[in-house]
Amino acid sequence: MLLYGASGHAKVIISCLQGNQTDVEAIFDDDVRKKELLNVPVIGPYRADYETNNQLIIAIGDNAIRCRLAQRISHAYGVSVHPSAQIDPGVKLGEGCVVLHGSILQVDTLIGNHVIINTGASVDHDCMVGNFVHIAPGAVLCGGIRVDVGALIGAGAVICPNLAIGKWAVVGAGSVVTRPVPDYAVVVGNPARIIKNNKLL
Template sequence: MLLYGASGHAKVILSILKAMNQEVTGIFDDDPEKKEIHSIPVVGSYRADFLPNEPMIIAIGNNTIRRQLSGQIRHSFGTAVHPSAQIDTSAQISEGTVVMHGAIVQADARLGRHVILNTAATVDHDCVIGDFVHLAPGVTLCGSVSVGAHTLIGAGSVIAPNLTIGSRCLIASGSVVTTSIPDGAIVRGNPARIINRKSFRTL
């Protein structure tokens, strides 16, 4: 396996892959000051000819950067699921997605491409998670929640059942969402309220 990104997020993914007995053979990063993480060499900026048959995971938490890089990379993409995660056999996990320590994915849930399901986050039955979504540590999605692409749901937030969270939203940490949220909304609070809207021209 190869990684792109040599940050703290990459350290967690390395931990997952080690627990999976998956060898990591190199890490790409554009910062020339970074030389290694946990004895894994940082080999410099991305090169399509470096171990071209090895799958890769983009180890970057920012949804927008992860999306941009995914369109530039020629390698295939792998997945990483920590052994402590509980994944129902009917759930679907797409390429590039990472499921971290203690996370739970229930029956018929679907996780899109390059999703981050962070530590101890819970995705209940029939949820649909779009591409490049980040569910931060301790997030709880109740049943049949839909989350649009590129959305970040902050640590400890709770999303009530049967709601739709739009694309490119930001749900602040600790929010309790009890109504559906439109695209581009920034929400906060308990109950969560829209406090701003993103301009899609800047995304």
């Protein structure tokens, strides 16, 4: 496997891949000062001609950056699922996804491309999780939830059943979402309320 991005998130993905006895051969990173991460060589900016038979995972936690890179890069993408994650056989998982340690994906849930299901997160039955979403550590999605492209569900947040979270929305860490969240909204608290719009794009 190849990674793009030599960050803390990449360390977790290396650990995830090692859990499946999958080696990371090299990491691309635009910061040429970086030379290695957890004994994996960091080899500079992405090169389309490098080991084209080896799959790539974009190991960058920021959803907007991950999205921009994926639109630019046509490498074959891999997937990494840690052996401690529990995924129902009915779950569909898109390319470039990582499903990290101890997370749970329940029956009839659909996960898009380049999604991060982070450590200990739980996504229950019949959820639809769009491309470039990040479900942060310990977050809980109840059943029947739709999360649109690029949204961040913060660490430890809880989303009540059958709600929609709009595209590029942000749910603050520890928040409890009891109503639908509009596109680009940043919501925090219990019950979660809008505090501003996400201007990242």
